[in-house]
Amino acid sequence: MSQPPNFSISNINNTTTSISFEGVFEVDHWFLLKEKLSTLKVEAQKVTLDFKDLVSLDTFGAWQLATLWKNLEKKQKTVSFTNCSPDTFESIEDLKNFSIPPSVEQNLHKKHQNPIQTLGDKTIEASAQLGRIISFLGSVIIAIGSCMRHPSSFRVKSFVKYLDHTGVRAIPIIGLVSLLIGIVLVYQGVSQLERFGAEIFTVNLLAVSVLRELGILLTAIVVAGRSGSAFTAQIGFMKLNQELDAMKVLGLEPMQLLVVPRVLALMVVLPLLTVFCDLVALTGGAFMSMHLIDLSFSQFMIQLQSAIEPSTFWVGIAKAPVFAFIIALIGCYEGLRVSGGAESVGKRTTKSVVKSIFMVIVLNAFFSVLFSILKV
Numbered sequence: 001m002s003q004p005p006n007f008s009i010s011n012i013n014n015t016t017t018s019i020s021f022e023g024v025f026e027v028d029h030w031f032l033l034k035e036k037l038s039t040l041k042v043e044a045q046k047v048t049l050d051f052k053d054l055v056s057l058d059t060f061g062a063w064q065l066a067t068l069w070k071n072l073e074k075k076q077k078t079v080s081f082t083n084c085s086p087d088t089f090e091s092i093e094d095l096k097n098f099s100i101p102p103s104v105e106q107n108l109h110k111k112h113q114n115p116i117q118t119l120g121d122k123t124i125e126a127s128a129q130l131g132r133i134i135s136f137l138g139s140v141i142i143a144i145g146s147c148m149r150h151p152s153s154f155r156v157k158s159f160v161k162y163l164d165h166t167g168v169r170a171i172p173i174i175g176l177v178s179l180l181i182g183i184v185l186v187y188q189g190v191s192q193l194e195r196f197g198a199e200i201f202t203v204n205l206l207a208v209s210v211l212r213e214l215g216i217l218l219t220a221i222v223v224a225g226r227s228g229s230a231f232t233a234q235i236g237f238m239k240l241n242q243e244l245d246a247m248k249v250l251g252l253e254p255m256q257l258l259v260v261p262r263v264l265a266l267m268v269v270l271p272l273l274t275v276f277c278d279l280v281a282l283t284g285g286a287f288m289s290m291h292l293i294d295l296s297f298s299q300f301m302i303q304l305q306s307a308i309e310p311s312t313f314w315v316g317i318a319k320a321p322v323f324a325f326i327i328a329l330i331g332c333y334e335g336l337r338v339s340g341g342a343e344s345v346g347k348r349t350t351k352s353v354v355k356s357i358f359m360v361i362v363l364n365a366f367f368s369v370l371f372s373i374l375k376v
Contacts, residue, residue, distance in 0.1 A: 235335025
């Protein structure tokens with residue numbers, strides 16, 4: 001086991017103090033090393049740094065010693081080195097004016113936190129983020145209300161543009177996914193129900209699962225990955241290019257220009273895409289049923305009508321505006337949080353997709369339990 005870093009202070013005379021370093025000055029002992037050096041106090045005018053008992057030194061340890069050297073010189077101390085090899089001195093001197101990035105220092109600090117402290121930090125961070133999201137939600141609602149009071153401020157062209165981007169252009173991928181899901185559901189349903197001679201009830205399985213759950217869930221997930229990520233990337237790059245600042249200088253409100261059209265367009269489009277997904281999935285299931293269990297199309301339709309009620313369809317559709325609002329809200333929120341450079345856009349886009357899909361699944365589970373309690 002490596003010897004922990006340490007140092008000892010001795011006074012040579014009234015004007016000179018010697019600091020002797022011992023053990024391993026490496027990044028593995030980052031927290032201990034930083035804590036020890038931060039408590040070091042020297043009163044003498046001349047300081048000698050003695051490296052006789054230093055076991056090993058990596059770049060991080062050299063940076064810590066270079067920082068100590070720089071801080072002593074700021075206090076008008078005269079610093080000299082003893083028992084220090086030329087390579088060691090050169091390493092320390094090269095790092096004298098280097099500053100460790102705050103993000104790296106924060107990550108190193110987290111590695112040395114105990115689990116309770118980490119849990120507390122995560123809880124505080126989550127609470128702060130929840131507060132920011134609620135604040136953003138309020139801003140969006142106020143902006144939508146402002147557009148309703150002053151219709152002339154609503155960007156119709158942007159709204160139509162996002163209807164096309166999030167709706168019309170998403171039809172091919174949603175159609176393909178829903179068609180395959182319909183086929184797979186019927187195939188798996190038949191393989192299980194034929195053991196009991198109840199293959200006909202595969203139609204019931206298909207109708208209820210697609211109309212109530214899978215249709216809206218799959219559509220929302222595809223839209224979150226496709227449109228939610230696009231919202232984040234578009235707004236993020238606009239922020240990096242200072243286009244949002246330019247809007248504010250011109251007296252324009254970015255919330256009304258960028259967020260409201262996207263949110264409202266997605267809330268209109270997602271229910272329509274869900275209906276399309278339901279129809280394509282049922283069509284794929286119908287063809288698969290005709291192939292596997294020799295059902296005619298008319299027999300399939302009769303069984304379908306007996307399997308579903310109006311509420312079966314509306315349960316799925318009722319979720320769509322809520323899911324759309326959440327997806328658009330998260331996508332725009334993460335876009336406005338972009339800072340720094342292009343790397344931040346990538347990170348925020350990833351967070352946007354993950355959070356959107358997670359929230360869609362959580363809300364879908366919530367609605368399923370709620371509708372079950374209400375017996376809908």
